[in-house]
Amino acid sequence: MRKQWLIICLLLPCMVWAQGKKLDSLQKQHYYPDEDTVPRLDMIDLFSDLFHIKSRNVPKRRGKVYYSLIPVPSTIPGGGNALITTTNAAFYLGPRRTTRLSNVSFSPSFSFSGRFSFAFHSNVWLEGNNRNIVGDMRFMVNPQYTWGLGKGGEGSKRELMDNNYFRFYQTFMRRIRPGLLAGLGYHLDWHSSISLPNNDSVTLPSYVKYDYGTMPHKQSVSSGVSLNVLNDTRANQVNPQSGYYVNAVFRLNPTFLGSNNNWASLYVDYRRYFHFGDERKQNVLALWGFYWTSLSSKTPYLDLPSIGWDPNNNSGRGINQNRFRGKGLIDLEAEYRRDILPNGFLGFTVFANMNTVTDAEHYRFTGFHPAGGVGLRIKFNKKSNTNIALDWGFSKYTNIVYIGLGEAF
Template identity: 50%
Template sequence: MPRIFAVIAVLILCCRSFGLRAQNPTGTLVPPDKLVDDTTGQRDIIGIALKVTHIHIKKTPKVRGQRVYYSVIPLGSSIPGGGEALITSTNAAFMLGDPKNTFLSNVTFSPSTNLRGEWNIPFRSNIWSPGNRWNYSGDYRLTFYPQFTWGLGGNTAPSDKILVRYTYIRFYQNFLRRIANKPYLFAGIGYDLDYHIHIRPKNDSIDITKFTGYKYGTGNHTNSFSSGITFNLLYDSRNNPLNPLPGWFYNAVLRVNPKILGSQTNWYSLYFDARKYLSFDPDSWNVLAFWSYLWTTMGSNAPYLDLPAITWDANQRSGRGFYPSRYTGRTLWDFETEYRRSITRDQLLGFVVFGNMNSVTEPGTSQFAYLHAAAGAGLRIKFNKHSGTNFCMDFAASKGYWSLYFALGEAF
């Protein structure tokens, strides 16, 4: 659908026009007096809890002379495949260098289980070396949660679905180096591994290959293994990914999965991500954010569970209001926007309203033919003012589906 690609082009051009204004030949973040957050007058859950309980704790530990700010919270939520889960989300945020030229690093660990033999153990990291010379990002997961699938395309009936079980191992690691004299531009390589073990339907009378009409990685009681090298180009002028300040973000990832590295088929993918953040008041939380990404396998024979699917972006935070993997195709496009605003002057409470839309290519024509939309709103509670971490509670709905979402840190 040409209109979709026109929207993508306009978004890219808009982001580029804003990004050019952020250039700074000195190599420091722009402007340092605005980006180094002053927490004076702010309140957070941790501070309130300590005051109420009269607990006195020592200063937070240091990493290379810098403070480490922890956010830990247990909560419950619905899970893919049905049922409820117990989730504990832990985030550690820290700076390894001078805040004037070093972004905030963070690691996240969010294990979950429904206490019935289904679980998810994810660990993510985004580390910035002193002076932002290097960026190291990782995504490691061990998962056994069943997933519904509706097959390929954007016109599948809500009730026409099957439950697929498998154990999933993911290992992603990237190494990016700052390009000389470009304070926000990085390039590098990485390695991605996706291993789906013992793929099977809930009912053995169902043939996954026949149901999906896709022959790669869909055999009952089989495994799917993908191993590939990634080539990465990143432009990031945000200094806090947990709660992005004004700035913009581009990320392009070309993934090559040859049989020589163990992949069952030779396949390729391209992931392009663009985001823009506009602040209307530098002294309060008043931000309009935009996000769009295009994810395509470029017609190659990627295994079914590695195909682009809504909610399966790099951080699994897209598509609020859609069931995970509700729409799957060889190419997926997603656009989201969110308005974020403080309710109280101390920024303890805030709210967001958001909307998103997506489309996947059809299996027969490889064209975008259907557009799907969702919308929602959420409450924000400042959990840790030093790292800018918010506790997020969102409600989102699309046609025939709704869900509640809980997380530490903004969706994008």
């Protein structure tokens, strides 16, 4: 069964390559917010009117770079509250008809209880979409709950786990055929100060029944390279309105690059967007699915596939991050997005997701774990089509409020 999944996932990028030749025609159908002739409204307009700022005094909105900023208080894993500030800059590095929107985001968070996180993400498209450069850098001092492998215990059987985390990912891809890019990446995951601070009678290895990357107060280092294949026809990654996205990442972590153990993994991501009615109005059905698997027996515990730890940490809304972890993970999600007001200032979403993870002892998938939710959208920047996203996700395990910039996928 595992080999069949592996073959399907490896062939998936090739299956969609045939659609790459249709890229030019698909691009013409994409949503271009700055072409909208209907008066649109965003929060920048409201602030301009409130403080009587004329448009000629706001050059950043008229230029190629569009900024969005949101400082919000939010709950964090492990309990307590933190101030989270997200700044997003979206820009074009070429003609908009032939170059996709690039974006860079910076998200620091602080709490009075000593928790801290720093995240910097970038997704840059060079002119003509001939090159794509993706970066992900994070540093986190942020305890999180863990439930072990597979289904784990009930909510009351979780353990709070200390963990300092540094990540550095950088991927470079170039176009090899219309709509199809391939390239190499470097990935570093460095976990330190791993322990269960609230339980003196149990160690992490005995609790999770896993020996790799779980030794108390030891470091877990994974340093490796990746082979990446990408087919992306979306015009705007911040808020996709149509098109599809396929990404396959094969990662190899050898000890000679600094890893504690030799291990490998495969991640395959597919997304599809259907736009209905007037292309200048948001009326979108978005679908997302990914398969993530460890291909080795010595993958460190904190680097195993886990819900909420996809590249953008957006999977499984309504389920705690880390709630399900195993050597293999499948996640399926759907979301419907629509404007509430004709000017696009307010919108809503309805979403559902379900995931399944392999059990603790065998590579055998457990049953699906469903979740759902609703959300409100407030247009922050109409030029980049960036929304403030307020989501409430719920499941039988918990319910969580999410606040951020942009869509989950």
